[in-house]
Amino acid sequence: MAKVRVKEELVYPGSFACPGCGLMMAFRHVLRVLGRNTAVVTTAGCGSVVAGSYPQTISKVPFFHCSFGTAASTAAGLKAGYDMMGKRSINVLAWAGDGGTFDIGLQSLSGAAERNEDIIYVCYDNEAYMNTGVQRSSGTPMGAWTTTTPRESLEDRPKKKMAAIMAAHEIPYIATASVSYPEDLDRKIRKAKGIKGFRFIHIIVPCPTGWLYPASETVRLGREAVLSRIFPLFEIMAGKKYRLSPMGAKTPVREYLVSQGRFKGLSEKDISLIQEKVDEYWSELEELAARSRESHS
């Protein structure tokens, strides 16, 4: 196990997060690596709710609550303002959930990525609109229960492949990460910090409230998501060069699914269908990574 240097904590204790919230873990890690010279823009979502109510805040760095669909463009403007005022060293972090990224913020995200704005965009993905009470988003996985995909009509579409969409923008850096792999997450944020241009980090953040599991299981589920390759860890450089991150031997999806109440309604057939889809995506990724290795060796 690598040695972990404890860096300055930039999040105050006492957030409004639910017990076992994966998003708070992710936010702490991200800010610790980015450091004090950072400004955060966040959209509506759990990220803005957990940040606390006036006169309290969890953030020790400047933090702006922007409108739901505009994390990327607000952050781009902030960065442009800093640059023009000679404050080029400030890291600008756009912090948005799956709704603010996959759905309502996709247009502004695509615009900012295509222009290669010099910001770090982190999507904390808890796979539904959680703070409004668990409604499906286009980040909700197939087979999941939410209040808008009730038991009688579970989510029947696959989760939108955000990394592939971002790769099509040929931005310098894309990474997926999990709060259960903190060293990998730290490394990716550190790497992103050192790159100029648009950087997109997609973190899976398990949510006991919406995924229906005991709060103590967050880290285990964040790991199962990766081990099963439901949420594989990888990087994409310049939109083309794929690299798989170390994540341990691949396991069947069953363990991940049966650990969560939101997947309770799945039949054996459903589980094998999900396994098939996961295997298909995983071999695609392996192929892309292998091709990248060949063309760059």
Place this chain on the structure above:
Amino acid sequence: MIEIKLSGRGGQGAVLASQILGSAFFKIGNWVQSFPSFGAERRGAPVSAFLRVDTKEITLRYGVKHPEWLVLFDPGLVKNKMVMDGVRSDTSIIVNSTEPAGKGRFGLEQRLFIVDATSIAEGLNLRTTSFSIVNTAMVGAFAKASGLIDLDSVSAAIGELVPVKKEENIAAAKEAYGKVKEVSL
């Protein structure tokens, strides 16, 4: 106040012509207001541009209803309803036509001037792939026919506003100034 309407086809430079005239009138101490007809731009479609000239500030904010001068870059526009809208018996009209002066009046009963701006432009190699650039010649013809503006001011305005072939465009205005003819009734 004088109100002038310049009509051509999209791409012929009617809007620039109104700006050149506007600038020329402004140079000699007038207040001017120039503006295009409103709408989306389309190559080849009739386009009008307008100019108001006065010795004091013009505060009107609506289209020219009854132009005193109508400058037509294409004789075919005589039949265009939109172009001829508001033209009255006291409107003076200048038409670009290859017909020699005196041969026909396009059915017009107004005071009429004719200039072969197309040949002038062609002679000076003023053309795009699809059009002869007749706007500067038409401006020169207007200066002479109306007697409202001197050729030097027009030439100076062309020099400032026309992006390419400044000399040739000034020459076109001069040549048209010399060649425009009134057609008797």
Place this chain on the structure above:
Amino acid sequence: MKQLMTGNEAAALAAKMAKPQVVAAYPITPQTSIAEKLASYVARGELASRYIKVESETSALAACMGGSLAGARVFTATSSQGLALMHELLHWASGARLPVIIVDVNRSMAAPWSLGVDHNDSLSQRDTGCIQIYCETAQEALDNVLIAFKLAEKVLLPTMVCLDGFYLSHYSEPVDIPEQADVDRFLPRRKAKYRMDPNDPFTFGGGVSPQVLFGLRKRIQSDMDSALDCFRQICTQFFRYFKRRYRAVESFEIKGKDIALVTNGTLSGTVRAFVEQNGKEKGVGLVKMRLFRPFPKGEFKKAIKGLKKLVVIDRNLSPGSGGIFSQEIRSAIYGIEAALPIVSVIGGLGGVDVSIEDLDRLVDRIREGGDLQDETIWMEA
């Protein structure tokens, strides 16, 4: 020095002279030449600014808000549907107290498609907490943009300068260009009191209690009220530098007249020409509204002293109610000693021409018509 330029060119030149560090814009007719002009200023190095060519008007305003949070001076321009798309963020910008400058080139709202002017786009933003200034001429477009920057940054509210599409945006006319050195003195660099600074970190815009929200809204109202005084002071300063005097409400030849035509935007120019030509004979003068938000109630009441009737011509329509200026004016003068009859007129929607002849007929009809208080007169084409 006077130069011929369109209203759009004048607004773009003023924006350039104000030296915003961040510009973000999305093209829409008839605003486009502003977006193009600023792009060319930045490309040629005449304006040291980051021009963000955003993918929508929402992002244009969001990017401006971001720049403003960094402490930068910011500018955007739009029109019609684009402004409507910014609507959510206008509330956000005023609530966050960000002095974003927006030029709106007024154009009818779809459907159906129209390129012509009316003021429904900007007036629909009435309750967002955005200051609204209307322009009559290209000179005013230039001057009002300079004034707007100073006003917005003083009262910390977004400020919109409205230019009538085509009648102002595309009419080319003489404009007196100020010296850059004078503009720099009139409008020094922005010194943002509140900004996102890692050395002095604050959280902006997070959840608040109902009581705090209530207090902040009250604060916007009192700052809007103070914006009237600020506007007056800034106009006095502006006069000192540039010798042009502006007021929130301006009257023209109303002495000895019993009727005033009340207008905003370029319609004021046509009414001005009408009053010059026929005002004496017809007994009419002009009252022009430069400011719409904050609504200059006090100055309006002063301006109409001695008049017997107001004819408010609205180039807008609030369906189900009528002309928006006429409602606002009714409310502003309600309860004054000698209540003035107000005739509400809707004219020029979608860019329909309103000519001197139209105004002449309108005044004749009002003179003959008796009590028209409960009707709306439609100046149809």
